[in-house]
Amino acid sequence: MSAAQSAPAAPPVQQGSFLSAQVGNPDFVLSLARGLRVIESFEGHPDGRTMIEISQSTGLSRASIRRILLTLELLGYVERSRQVYRLKAQILRLGFSYLSSSTIVEAAQPVLERITEQLHESSSMSMLDNDQIIYVARSAASRILAAGLSVGSRLPAYCTSMGRVLLAALPDAQLQAYLREVKPKAFTPKTITRVSALKKAILSVRKEGFAIVDEELEAGLRSIAVPVITRSNHVVAAINVGTHVSRIDYATLIHRCLPALQEGARTLRSILI
Numbered sequence: 714m715s716a717a718q719s720a721p722a723a724p725p726v727q728q729g730s731f732l733s734a735q736v737g738n739p740d741f742v743l744s745l746a747r748g749l750r751v752i753e754s755f756e757g758h759p760d761g762r763t764m765i766e767i768s769q770s771t772g773l774s775r776a777s778i779r780r781i782l783l784t785l786e787l788l789g790y791v792e793r794s795r796q797v798y799r800l801k802a803q804i805l806r807l808g809f810s811y812l813s814s815s816t817i818v819e820a821a822q823p824v825l826e827r828i829t830e831q832l833h834e835s836s837s838m839s840m841l842d843n844d845q846i847i848y849v850a851r852s853a854a855s856r857i858l859a860a861g862l863s864v865g866s867r868l869p870a871y872c873t874s875m876g877r878v879l880l881a882a883l884p885d886a887q888l889q890a891y892l893r894e895v896k897p898k899a900f901t902p903k904t905i906t907r908v909s910a911l912k913k914a915i916l917s918v919r920k921e922g923f924a925i926v927d928e929e930l931e932a933g934l935r936s937i938a939v940p941v942i943t944r945s946n947h948v949v950a951a952i953n954v955g956t957h958v959s960r961i962d963y964a965t966l967i968h969r970c971l972p973a974l975q976e977g978a979r980t981l982r983s984i985l986i
Contacts, residue, residue, distance in 0.1 A: 744781075747773055751781045752790070752804065756867075761799035817941070817949060818850050820984045824977040825852035825952065831973050834956045837862065838941065840949070841879040844895060846870050849950070862955075871897050871911055872904050874926040874938035875951035881918040882940055882948035888915065904929040923971055925963070933957050937966045939974045943985040952977055 754770045755762060764782065768775050782798055785791035789803045821838045828836040829852040839846040848866045870876030880888060897906040905911050918924040923939045938953035954970045961970065 747771075747777055748781045748784070751778060752785070752800070752807075755798075755800050761794070761797040763796050763798070767798075817981070817985060820981055821850040821941075821950070821952070822852070824980050825850055828852070828952075828954065828973050828977050829854055832954060832970055834954050834961070834970070835862075836952065836954050836974075836977075837875070838950050838952045839875045839879075840951075841870060841876070841883075842867070844870055844891065846873055846876045846879065846951075868930065869897075871895055872900060872926060872929040874924040874936040875953045877915055877918050877924040877926065878938045878940050878951040879948065881915050881924070888912075900930050901928055901932050903927065923974070925966060927963070928958065933959070935961065935963075935966065937970050937974065939971070939978050941978050941981050941985070944982060945986060949985065952981075 750771050750773065751767060754767050758766075764775055764778050767773070767778050767782075771778070773781075782791055782793070786793060786798075790801055791798050791804075792801050793799075818838075825836040825838060828834075833854055835854045836852050837848055838850040839848050845867045846869075848862060848864050851862065851864055853862075868876065870880055880891060883891065892908055892912055895908065895911070897904065897908070897911060899906050905914060914924075923937060925935070925937045927935050934955060935958050936953050936955040938951045940948045941950040941952055942948050952974055954966075954974060956966075956970075
């Protein structure tokens with residue numbers, strides 16, 4: 714399995730941190746937060762999870778998890794086979810609610826398709842979610858390399874071109890907090906794992922306005938990304954082109970792929986407030 718297909722799931726946030734901090738907030742619905750935490754715990758577990766496993770990853774009691782799973786089962790979001798619980802296809806309705814109501818996702822799809830048609834390479838858009846990027850739109854070229862990623866895929870931000878673009882857009886305080894917490898691991902011999910070198914790479918993206926990641930996530934995978942900026946100058950997403958090193962060299966990324974991405978970003982800027 715490739716690195717792109719086996720990216721690590723987001724680390725669980727224990728109940729004792731965020732959830733406990735909200736207990737005194739009269740507007741915070743703790744039961745809803747717990748239910749969402751249980752749903753999130755299934756990420757990266759296609760074969761399902763037991764109640765014990767969910768408890769270990771969420772920090773919630775088994776009694777709470779039992780009630781949550783029963784509710785989800787009655788609503789059609791979860792199914793059970795003996796002691797193993799699995800998400801059902803109906804859970805996709807939650808994600809589709811976002812995708813169908815998001816102006817940026819709707820606007821991005823034809824832009825990405827135009828880039829793919831022009832370059833004959835896959836193009837994607839993602840947003841930052843804690844220390845990961847999540848793919849929210851994608852136009853895949855008809856190539857084997859494109860098979861491992863789809864809308865909803867998550868990858869570490871530090872070793873992806875879109876991730877570095879989005880990290881570069883963070884305010885200094887947030888970027889410093891990220892760099893204090895991140896623990897980069899090597900997916901390939903080229904992955905940047907020293908935090909000082911990662912910071913230098915991110916600051917270079919701020920200066921240049923684009924990011925290139927060359928075989929850091931997966932051997933043979935090369936990508937370039939630019940920010941999607943609203944008319945009010947907020948970076949809300951990133952778009953990229955991913956290719957194989959045998960097809961497109963570094964110079965071609967700069968002279969052919971970058972202008973196509975920049976044109977796509979300008980088109981989105983004209984739409985987004």
